[in-house]
Amino acid sequence: MLKKARGQARVTALGAMSGTSLDGVDAAVIETDGVEIFAFGPSGYREYSSRESGVLRAALGRWPGEEGVAEAAEVVETAHVVILEELIEGVDIVGFHGQTLAHDPAGRGTHQAGDGRVLAEALGRPVVWDFRTSDVEMGGQGAPLAPAYHYALAKFIKADKPLVFLNLGGVGNVTWIDPAQGPEAMLAFDTGPANAPVNDLVGDRLGLACDEGGALAAEGAVDEAILARFAEHRYFFKLPPKSLDRDDFRALSQEVAGLSDADAAATLTAAVAASVALGQEHFPAPASRVLVTGGGRKNPVMMAMIAEGLGCPVEPVETVGLDGDMLEAQAFAYLAVRVAKGLPTSWPGTTGVRAAVGGGVVSKPSKGFA
Numbered sequence: 001m002l003k004k005a006r007g008q009a010r011v012t013a014l015g016a017m018s019g020t021s022l023d024g025v026d027a028a029v030i031e032t033d034g035v036e037i038f039a040f041g042p043s044g045y046r047e048y049s050s051r052e053s054g055v056l057r058a059a060l061g062r063w064p065g066e067e068g069v070a071e072a073a074e075v076v077e078t079a080h081v082v083i084l085e086e087l088i089e090g091v092d093i094v095g096f097h098g099q100t101l102a103h104d105p106a107g108r109g110t111h112q113a114g115d116g117r118v119l120a121e122a123l124g125r126p127v128v129w130d131f132r133t134s135d136v137e138m139g140g141q142g143a144p145l146a147p148a149y150h151y152a153l154a155k156f157i158k159a160d161k162p163l164v165f166l167n168l169g170g171v172g173n174v175t176w177i178d179p180a181q182g183p184e185a186m187l188a189f190d191t192g193p194a195n196a197p198v199n200d201l202v203g204d205r206l207g208l209a210c211d212e213g214g215a216l217a218a219e220g221a222v223d224e225a226i227l228a229r230f231a232e233h234r235y236f237f238k239l240p241p242k243s244l245d246r247d248d249f250r251a252l253s254q255e256v257a258g259l260s261d262a263d264a265a266a267t268l269t270a271a272v273a274a275s276v277a278l279g280q281e282h283f284p285a286p287a288s289r290v291l292v293t294g295g296g297r298k299n300p301v302m303m304a305m306i307a308e309g310l311g312c313p314v315e316p317v318e319t320v321g322l323d324g325d326m327l328e329a330q331a332f333a334y335l336a337v338r339v340a341k342g343l344p345t346s347w348p349g350t351t352g353v354r355a356a357v358g359g360g361v362v363s364k365p366s367k368g369f370a
């Protein structure tokens, strides 16, 4: 049902994100006209079982048609239907990101597992999906896409000075925003690895899902020689926009293989902070603050190391009343509405695309939802 607000069609949108941490599906409702955010609605989380995350992990780096991909897509679709059905009441449109299995914008493209048509049928709602492909086809990186939403959030919190949103998921990404200018003035890019290498380390060595509270890293010493070599990686010298695949920094994980558990965790955590510090060199002007979203904001060791490398306050998005667990799911709800309205979802400054583009495919259920 469409409601009228401030002369614009106000849409209730449900977004879902299955991130590079491979831990589960976040889903969240927002109300928006595709420009302004009017309200935040309910949200939910569906964790992947160890079997499911194993299926996804086994399909990492694979492309459509390759072994294990159909099974991964089924896992993604099934998990999404479970959590989205819980939140679907009153929802007009769904934004479905899917699970990135491979990302190679300069080569084979970008691959998110999960078919939006399956979800449209199961949920009886229009589903917007495949958000990244057309951006890549138009010369963009296909990522990050959250900047459009970050811009709306900057307006929502009434920011008046340049600020940065930093997402610490499996991979890190930043959006630099000058609220005095339009979205085309944003600069966004993936900073480097975030939680994925730490998760892989503690998973492989200790059977843990993550370094809870950064406790292991806190006990260790950073290997400065490994960190210095990491900072020489050619990625950091590339001008943004630029993006990463989950495992593009495999060499770093191999380098810490000879360290103790604690020293390896400390070094991988310091590498996250070093990438953010190197990233800030690219900002068009200094940021007044960095607002952190994603699971890494719950790691105080990671947060302290990042703050040390930046010259401004580094705070979780909760400081300004936002939900850092659901922000990306909200972003795909917001992007779905933008796609449905023919508004751009990325710009030359956010993905390097040749011109502002609205990516995404809209799939409608075969049986009537107007």
Ligand SMILES: Nc1ncnc2c1ncn2[C@@H]1O[C@H](COP(=O)(O)OP(=O)(O)OP(=O)(O)O)[C@@H](O)[C@H]1O
Pocket (backbone or CB within 6 Å): 017, 018, 019, 020, 021, 022, 023, 167, 168, 169, 170, 171, 172, 195, 196, 199, 209, 210, 211, 212, 213, 214, 293, 294, 295, 296, 298, 299, 328
């Ligand atoms: N309490 C905590 N202590 C330490 N780390 C944590 C904590 N909570 C979450 N994390 C880290 O955050 C990760 C989840 O982050 P998030 O949900 O933002 O990732 P994602 O959405 O999968 O990733 P992406 O943004 O790359 O798509 C966990 O896998 C873990 O590494």
Ligand SMILES: CC(=O)N[C@H]1[C@@H]2OC[C@@H](O2)[C@@H](O)[C@@H]1O[C@H](C)C(=O)O
Pocket (backbone or CB within 6 Å): 019, 020, 100, 103, 110, 142, 143, 144, 145, 146, 147, 167, 169, 170, 171, 172, 173, 190, 243, 244, 328
């Ligand atoms: C290809 C892909 O899925 N990239 C993700 C990943 O996870 C974080 C970072 O790398 C970011 O570029 C992106 O996700 C967020 C939601 C984005 O597009 O903004």
